[in-house]
Amino acid sequence: MVKSICFCIALIVYLVLSASTDNLFLLAFLSVVAPVVLCCSAHRKVSLVILASLIPGFLLIPLLAFFQDGAVMALRTFFKLFTLAAGPLVFFTFVDASSFARLLSLLRIPKRWIFVVETSLSFIPLVASEISRIHEALRNAHVPVDSPLGMLRYLSWFFTPALLASFQLAEDLSCALLLRGYGSTE
Amino acid sequence: MTVHIEGLSWKPLQGSFCLKEVSFSLDRGSITVITGSNGSGKSTLLSLIAGRAPYLRGKPSGTLHSCGIDVFSSGISALFPRVLSLSVRTERELFRPTVRQELLFPLQFLDVEESERQERFASSVTFFGLESILDQNPRHLSGGEQKLVALATAFAIRPELLCLDEPLSQLSNSKKALVLEALRVFAREGRTVVLSEHERNVLDGIASREIEMEGGQVVYDGPFRSVEDEKQHLQSMDIDGPSRNTPRFIIDGVQYRHRSITHNAQKKFLRIPFATIESGLTVLRGDNGTGKSTLLRLLRGLVRPERGTILFDGKKIGKASSHKKMIYLPQDPLRFFYTVNGREQLFYGVSSVEAERLIESFSLSSLLDILPCYLSTGEQRRLALACALARFPSFMLLDELDAALDLRWRNLIGRELTRSVASGCDVLIASHSRFLWSANAREIALEGLGAFSYG
Numbered sequence: 001m002v003k004s005i006c007f008c009i010a011l012i013v014y015l016v017l018s019a020s021t022d023n024l025f026l027l028a029f030l031s032v033v034a035p036v037v038l039c040c041s042a043h044r045k046v047s048l049v050i051l052a053s054l055i056p057g058f059l060l061i062p063l064l065a066f067f068q069d070g071a072v073m074a075l076r077t078f079f080k081l082f083t084l085a086a087g088p089l090v091f092f093t094f095v096d097a098s099s100f101a102r103l104l105s106l107l108r109i110p111k112r113w114i115f116v117v118e119t120s121l122s123f124i125p126l127v128a129s130e131i132s133r134i135h136e137a138l139r140n141a142h143v144p145v146d147s148p149l150g151m152l153r154y155l156s157w158f159f160t161p162a163l164l165a166s167f168q169l170a171e172d173l174s175c176a177l178l179l180r181g182y183g184s185t186e
Numbered sequence: 187m188t189v190h191i192e193g194l195s196w197k198p199l200q201g202s203f204c205l206k207e208v209s210f211s212l213d214r215g216s217i218t219v220i221t222g223s224n225g226s227g228k229s230t231l232l233s234l235i236a237g238r239a240p241y242l243r244g245k246p247s248g249t250l251h252s253c254g255i256d257v258f259s260s261g262i263s264a265l266f267p268r269v270l271s272l273s274v275r276t277e278r279e280l281f282r283p284t285v286r287q288e289l290l291f292p293l294q295f296l297d298v299e300e301s302e303r304q305e306r307f308a309s310s311v312t313f314f315g316l317e318s319i320l321d322q323n324p325r326h327l328s329g330g331e332q333k334l335v336a337l338a339t340a341f342a343i344r345p346e347l348l349c350l351d352e353p354l355s356q357l358s359n360s361k362k363a364l365v366l367e368a369l370r371v372f373a374r375e376g377r378t379v380v381l382s383e384h385e386r387n388v389l390d391g392i393a394s395r396e397i398e399m400e401g402g403q404v405v406y407d408g409p410f411r412s413v414e415d416e417k418q419h420l421q422s423m424d425i426d427g428p429s430r431n432t433p434r435f436i437i438d439g440v441q442y443r444h445r446s447i448t449h450n451a452q453k454k455f456l457r458i459p460f461a462t463i464e465s466g467l468t469v470l471r472g473d474n475g476t477g478k479s480t481l482l483r484l485l486r487g488l489v490r491p492e493r494g495t496i497l498f499d500g501k502k503i504g505k506a507s508s509h510k511k512m513i514y515l516p517q518d519p520l521r522f523f524y525t526v527n528g529r530e531q532l533f534y535g536v537s538s539v540e541a542e543r544l545i546e547s548f549s550l551s552s553l554l555d556i557l558p559c560y561l562s563t564g565e566q567r568r569l570a571l572a573c574a575l576a577r578f579p580s581f582m583l584l585d586e587l588d589a590a591l592d593l594r595w596r597n598l599i600g601r602e603l604t605r606s607v608a609s610g611c612d613v614l615i616a617s618h619s620r621f622l623w624s625a626n627a628r629e630i631a632l633e634g635l636g637a638f639s640y641g
Contacts, residue, residue, distance in 0.1 A: 137524035176279035181266040181295030
């Protein structure tokens, strides 16, 4: 619980700082901090793959900003978008759904809402395990994805199967929930 | 009548009819087994009975009533707690962070007293022997243990109708006996059980009725036809090769602690002081949760031991992308696929002549362009094995290859493996079925977490 509270406070500070500052060096520092912290996690490989897979999306808006307002604005936009995604990713890599749910119940949030949040958050590690499954299948097929460089090179090989597997997983989960009575009574 | 089906047909969005004009009724308190070859429509039928139609992507026609409820017009949640189904891939239906929460989750929606809930929880835990794993994440358990957790949940809900898809696959003999006893108790209480199962011999004296499916139609509906010994129908593998008894793997002082992708890592260890795995066919046995799958993953290099070394042909196991001629087929065949269809994976970097031969031999032509997760488990297994064999591996690590396969495919797979072993490929297979791999096979038993005994 203490860990959840500490990470929650750290996340709020991190997000407020990145949203409020225009200092390029501070933004760059914040952008470096998140992957470094992720590297300390036991699930660093999957977390870094998720973060890396978001980078192409983050490049699009800064590219527009580059043509409109120049390089500094483009960099600033990129760092802000990056920190916006990296902060929560670090949080949910270190804090599991049930600890977060306990934290919410301390704040007297209704049980029903907590369940929805907890189940949605439980989905993140499940998607991560699907990505890990595809990673393992690739390694098993001798595709050189052991190194971070190899993972980046074959990023597109992860993406489509992971997306489809996530949809399937969401369906399986919702079916399991309904079969076990969720939604049958108020 | 618990189930009443009249003229039921099911057409998937892609492909031809999966079920055609199926009609039958199931009486209260009966145990009915649905048999048939892989892809005959057993799982689809079970899913429809349990109200999973909205998740199957297709169009139904005819009538289907489960416990008096029209499953096509009412939602899936209307069937709770009267109908419950467990799919063959139970691990995808476990979603709570601990086994305890998984068992308690459905009980909170039951209209019963708190004391009754606690009693159901306790009796379910005791019956299935889950005391030691109550605080573990169900997703970190072995395939067999996950199956027991899902069955324990069903046992606690006590539905009027229980639909089980391959409930005995991946289970050791002692666990199978436990599940069969649970089914007996269920039926004795007047509840109805309908299940699909390939291992017919274990259902002798338990199942009262058999419905055999073929090509989406019912071809037999009557009393359960006992199979005195399924072994008679299995062709034994006649392995013979000049290179037998050469050590391929040498395991020295290996220790591995399970670490999972999610939180609350298990504190389970696999320790193997010294062991060798020789050429030819070796069968790895052991109870559920003894570490068979973990050992295969260690040998493949997908996970690394904390201590000790594993040598393959005298070289230390390194990155998984090295050892090009070693292939591992996981317990969950879906873990083998990384492409959006089987064709892409089968033809990737292999001889097209061999791939075409395997397509013919394993009857895969209609399955190649379908997303692997939409195939039945038996179909996934056939496709995965074909993909592996097409690469002419020198060593294959097979995890529960024979689970969810009917006799025809088991025999065919046996023939294909015999062919591979004869041409110089060695095989280590983790399996619970004692008779299938007996001929000329060396046997290793994993007892506890890592103790080896040779047979």
